[in-house]
Amino acid sequence: DSSTANRPMGAIRTIIKRDGQLVWYDRSRITNAIFKAAAASSGGFSFEEAERLALLVEKRTAESYVELIPTVEDLQDIVEAVLMENGHIKAARAYIIYRQKRTEIREAKQGAVEATDNIPYKLIYEVLRWNMEHGCESIEGINRIIEEGSYPDLVMACEERYANECRAAGKRVLDHGDGVRLVIVAGPSSSGKTTTTIKMKQQLSRHGKKLKAFHVDNYFFDLEDHPMDEFGDYDYETPQALDIELINKHLEQLLAGKSVKTPHYDFHTGKRTLNVYEMHLEDNEILLMDCLHGLYSDMTRSVADAHKFRLYIETLGQLRKGNDEFMRWTDHRLMRRMIRDSWSRSHDPMLTLTHWHYVRKSELQYIIPFIGNVDFVVNSAMPYEFPVLKNKLFRHFPEAIQLYRDDFKRQDAFLRAQRVMQFLEPLNDAVDLSCIPEDALFREFIGDSVYQY
Structure with missing residues (x-):
């Protein structure tokens, strides 16, 4: 050409x-x-x-x-x-x-909203409208809420909206009838899949549906078997980092009424142990799978589409600065993961920042093209998160800017750190975390959740 x-x-x-x-x-x-x-x-x-x-x-x-x-x-x-x-x-x-x-x-x-990654504009407009109704569509609005002492009210409003969406998703599963044997909760990194999976399980259980979690993270290959880049970083964001063949074999066997022994993966050591957990699916049970790449067709190719329900979750934030610049969804999720990785996987936040280009590449290649196939979308963005994210992470961004400014091979980390720092700089971060419920989705990332992850 x-x-x-x-x-x-x-x-x-x-x-x-x-x-x-x-x-x-x-x-x-x-x-x-x-x-x-x-x-x-x-x-x-x-x-x-x-x-x-x-x-x-x-x-x-x-x-x-x-x-x-x-x-x-x-x-x-x-x-x-x-x-x-x-x-x-x-x-x-x-x-x-x-x-x-x-x-x-x-x-x-x-419509005048920030919408990317194949998400329908109508859905994004509803997010913006909700934010505007609650006064949290901008940095200035959140600062005003904090100054007026209404931050706990914002937390409760966000949690109620998210709970309502989880209930609506559960109802949609029930509306699909008894043909559903596998519920897939998919979405990009740090979108809140695990908490949403738990809440979906609670919701459907109230309606007599027995659910059994299928833990895809246990199907990672040993970390040493993944390709390493020049910085010693591994790309474990790609679907090929998972044992897709074994996943499909076990899914097929479980839906056929057979017992399997699933593996266990230790994120601290990067090692997988095979044949650890005995698992069997009864006739009246539904498999529930929390999977980054659940929409990727090869991940569940052994299960007929008629037996699947696909739920997609994303941080559909509509938060603006004074100049109408939007916080990018991927930057929002990056900050969530920087915090979570620091305590759950013993990763320094700077390592998460420099690794993020792998995350975004995988999202664009294996998640976004398949969004059109989903049955329901849940928005996991909570405007109340940002003061907490700033409080816990802001100090890392000037350091990243200084370290990577002249390192052209780290330009993604430099530009992302610069963008996030400039966005968060005017935000008031003086908030009390005690008003965030123990079962909040945000607790998946900042810790002290009532759920076991």
């Missing part, structure tokens, strides 16, 4: 669009966008300079995403950084405005 000349060996070949589609990378689009930004600013520069800068963007991106495919947003973030670093401040500002206008054009077609 016409963009072949713009894809030299060792450089970027493909990028991932906002809807998860993989397309050829075309440097001319970056060059033209930079040149238009320069022309829109009072200080403009030549097309040759735009080409030079586009090459720098390409080089930076190629160095930052050696074994990964960058997203459109990754490229745009690097364009902004390169313009600023090369002294083109006015052009950088014009480019930021251009990005915002393009976002507004996309939003105007469906």
Whole structure:
């Protein structure tokens, strides 16, 4: 195709669009966008300079995403950084405005909300409307709630909304009838699948449905068998990190009324032990599976679609800063996981930050393209989380910015840390955690939950 000349060996070949589609990378689009930004600013520069800068963007991106495919947003973030670093401040500002206008054009077609990753705009609009009704759609709104002493009321309102969605999901399962043998609770990392699985189990049990958890995390291969990158990090976010063949074998046997012995995986040692837990499914029982890649077709290919119910969970946040910039859903989940990994998997928060590019790559490749097949969507974003997240994590982001600013192979970590720090900076974090219920989904990440994870 016409963009072949713009894809030299060792450089970027493909990028991932906002809807998860993989397309050829075309440097001319970056060059033209930079040149238009320069022309829109009072200080403009030549097309040759735009080409030079586009090459720098390409080089930076190629160095930052050696074994990964960058997203459109990754490229745009690097364009902004390169313009600023090369002294083109006015052009950088014009480019930021251009990005915002393009976002507004996309939003105007469906409604003025932030919606990505194949989630229907109608659903996202309902989230924004709920936030606006409760005064928590912006940083300023949350600060006002804290100052007025209404933070505990916000916590209770968020928990009630989430509980209602879990009840509605349970009702939808019941409406599907007795044909459902496997309920899949799927969603990206740190979206709250485990707590939602527990609440789904409680909800259906009240209606006489016996549920049995199928713990997919026990099917990880030994960590030492996963590919290691140059930094010593493992990519265990891909479905191939799991023993998919054994998962399907056990699912098929269980639904056929046979007994199996499932494995056990120790996250602290990275080791799996086979044939540990005896498991059998009675005729009146339903398997309940909490799985990051539950929508990925190969994960449950041994079970007919007619016997599956797919529940998808995501942090469908609609929280804005004063300039109408939205907190990205993936950044929200990153902060959840930075906290949880620190106490549940003995991971330093900085390790979680630098590992996150693997998480996002896997989401775009194995989760987002399959969202259209789900039967129900639950929103796990709680606006009350952000003051707590800031209180527990904010100190790590300046350190990450300092460490990775000039490390082009860590640009994802640098840009993400910079973005999150700037977003959270004006937020008031003086809140009392005691008003957060012991059975709250957020406790899955900050600890002290009544549930065993």
